[in-house]
Amino acid sequence: MVTITIDGQRIEAAEGERILEVARRNDIFIPSLCFLEGLTVSGSCRLCMVQVDGGRLPQMACATPVREGMDVVTNTEEIRNQQRMLLQLIFASGQHVCAVCEANGYCELQALAQRLGMTHIMLSPRWPMAQVDLTHEQYGYDINRCVMCQRCIRACEEIEGAGVWAIRGHHSEERILPGLSGKWGEADNCTNCGKCVMACPTGALFDKQVATAEMKKDCGLLIRLVEHRERLS
The missing domain is CATH 3.10.20.740 (Ubiquitin-like (UB roll))
Structure with a gap:
């Protein structure tokens, strides 16, 4: 110790x-x-x-x-200012309109902005308009809400062992996409487990059966799965 x-x-x-x-x-x-x-x-x-x-x-x-x-x-005030600026960059680079998001009220990005006292952004938003991927039978992927945290990649690879998600592109054009085609419904290695959805901190990955402000996520489930696997090993 x-x-x-x-x-x-x-x-x-x-x-x-x-x-x-x-x-x-x-x-x-x-x-x-x-x-x-x-x-x-x-x-x-x-x-x-x-x-x-x-x-x-x-x-x-x-x-x-x-x-x-x-x-x-x-x-410190310097650290908090830097964190608020990073949050502004995240908000400005995506489509983070909380009022129409499935994760409204359960979003970690939203909660951090509130906790750090961020009420608006001073940067010009990009407002990306990429098509939402609804090709999977149960889940959807709104890449416009992705914050590139890579939690979906690690949950899929390290807990489920499927390796569906990967980073594609270079520099400012980097994107997290499923499968070889970039369409979730065509990813043959997807097991439909939903661990990536639970790991996502925003509404980028969502259950198609929930409506606005209904997307409750249990990240603790992933922790319990890891602990159970370690006990069995």
């Missing part, structure tokens, strides 16, 4: 644990969209930045392991 300090609070943590895991276990708020317990670390959203040992450059809490005597600060 090691002893660290987060926002002035002395906390014991296991060696190898990451800052974000320790903070969440102790009810200390650090925003994140790409992190999901039970999956490998991605670090793609960059929202979980914290100050470590007074350093000038913030570090990602999801990827930084704790060490003895570490001093972590999560809530």
Whole structure:
């Protein structure tokens, strides 16, 4: 065990644990969209930045392991401003109109914006108009609401072992798409398990049978599946 300090609070943590895991276990708020317990670390959203040992450059809490005597600060004004700017970039790059979204009220992106006091965006929105993929018999994919967190990729690969989702394209044209054709209904390796839908933090992946503001998701189910698999191994 090691002893660290987060926002002035002395906390014991296991060696190898990451800052974000320790903070969440102790009810200390650090925003994140790409992190999901039970999956490998991605670090793609960059929202979980914290100050470590007074350093000038913030570090990602999801990827930084704790060490003895570490001093972590999560809530400086500079950090909060950077997190709000990142959220603005996410909102501006997609179609995030909460009032008409299946995940309204259950969306992690929406909840983070409210928690960080973001009431509007100052950036010019792109308003992408890509066609919603409804080719799957049970689920739909609105790529306009995707935040590139990669949780669907990792849940599908690491828990279900199907490998349906992958990143396609380069740089600003990168997109997460299913199967070789890019149409979910044509992905023969999809098992219809819905784990990717449960892992999605927004309304990008949704059950076609739910309406606006009805898309409740149980990310804890994925954690329980991982724990059960570890007990059997």
